[in-house]
Amino acid sequence: MHKDIAYHEYANEAIAHLANGGIFLTVKDPDQDRANIMTIGWGTIGYIWRKPILMVMVRYSRHTYGLLEKAGEFTVSIPLHQDRTNELMICGRQSGRDIDKFKECGFTPEKGRAIDTPIIKECPLHFECRVVYQQAMEPGQLSKELRTNCYQTPDYHVLYFGEILASYLRK
Amino acid sequence: MHKDIAYHEYANEAIAHLANGGIFLTVKDPDQDRANIMTIGWGTIGYIWRKPILMVMVRYSRHTYGLLEKAGEFTVSIPLHQDRTNELMICGRQSGRDIDKFKECGFTPEKGRAIDTPIIKECPLHFECRVVYQQAMEPGQLSKELRTNCYQTPDYHVLYFGEILASYLRK
Numbered sequence: 001m002h003k004d005i006a007y008h009e010y011a012n013e014a015i016a017h018l019a020n021g022g023i024f025l026t027v028k029d030p031d032q033d034r035a036n037i038m039t040i041g042w043g044t045i046g047y048i049w050r051k052p053i054l055m056v057m058v059r060y061s062r063h064t065y066g067l068l069e070k071a072g073e074f075t076v077s078i079p080l081h082q083d084r085t086n087e088l089m090i091c092g093r094q095s096g097r098d099i100d101k102f103k104e105c106g107f108t109p110e111k112g113r114a115i116d117t118p119i120i121k122e123c124p125l126h127f128e129c130r131v132v133y134q135q136a137m138e139p140g141q142l143s144k145e146l147r148t149n150c151y152q153t154p155d156y157h158v159l160y161f162g163e164i165l166a167s168y169l170r171k
Numbered sequence: 172m173h174k175d176i177a178y179h180e181y182a183n184e185a186i187a188h189l190a191n192g193g194i195f196l197t198v199k200d201p202d203q204d205r206a207n208i209m210t211i212g213w214g215t216i217g218y219i220w221r222k223p224i225l226m227v228m229v230r231y232s233r234h235t236y237g238l239l240e241k242a243g244e245f246t247v248s249i250p251l252h253q254d255r256t257n258e259l260m261i262c263g264r265q266s267g268r269d270i271d272k273f274k275e276c277g278f279t280p281e282k283g284r285a286i287d288t289p290i291i292k293e294c295p296l297h298f299e300c301r302v303v304y305q306q307a308m309e310p311g312q313l314s315k316e317l318r319t320n321c322y323q324t325p326d327y328h329v330l331y332f333g334e335i336l337a338s339y340l341r342k
Contacts, residue, residue, distance in 0.1 A: 047214070132314040
């Protein structure tokens with residue numbers, strides 16, 4: 001069962017999960033007729049261009065980078081009040097080039113309501129987003145401290161700003 | 172009196188105010204020994220580079236743009252549960268080049284706790300931020316619909332990512 005929520009209603013919880021353990025970013029992979037999951041720990045939520053926006057970041061080296069460049073849309077599933085340590089680790093450390101992470105995690109892909117990308121059925125909180133703006137990081141613009149801490153190699157992030165087209169709880 | 176809060180504790184409310192009426196962005200103006208306030212309606216909050224981040228956007232044409240380029244820090248004050256329609260209009264429509272908006276609004280600048288930029292004493296919710304990353308928009312990367320809706324002229328935004336150094340309620 002779905003319960004629609006305002007896009008910002010669970011912003012506190014979404015940010016808290018992002019910062020503590022991570023959340024799931026799902027992007028479809030048409031070549032393999034499946035979708036791939038990646039754990040993300042960085043992102044922001046808010047309102048830009050008169051649209052509700054969820055911003056996620058993906059490094060060039062990630063399988064998700066190539067997928068997202070083609071797909072132009074993504075879903076975010078958040079394990080609200082669930083212990084998903086193991087699944088978050090699988091989706092953070094392994095690559096969708098090698099394994100099917102839905103299978104590996106025992107997760108079920110469920111059809112998105114607004115877009116053609118599945119959500120993770122087992123998670124309680126979901127966002128469906130279409131990329132409306134994206135921008136590769138300019139390394140020289142980042143503070144030296146953060147550049148040193150977060151980028152040992154030139155594997156920088158691309159910022160993807162997704163318009164939130166659906167946000168809901170799944171029970 | 173101050174009450175410290177977790178940076179994301181009032182994310183829902185901050186985003187709701189941003190999208191409905193706006194919030195106050197304050198940047199110091201050393202040349203005039205005062206600070207300037209601007210109303211903003213777009214921005215995001217979250218966690219990036221292992222730091223709590225508040226992202227605000229300022230158009231090139233704004234007085235605040237020049238100030239922020241020099242200051243590298245800003246505060247955000249949010250009129251939680253207050254009707255500040257008039258002050259939001261003053262700070263949104265008038266320019267700090269012409270008037271002192273603290274005076275015009277009857278607002279009191281109060282010393283920041285973590286940075287050298289004042290907050291608006293009369294508001295209940297505050298964030299103090301130091302810019303750790305900034306990036307000018309790449310217009311060609313924005314969806315055509317949003318480019319048409321939001322940018323009639325080439326007066327694009329610069330995105331300022333501020334590390335949240337203090338977040339608190341003021342009673």
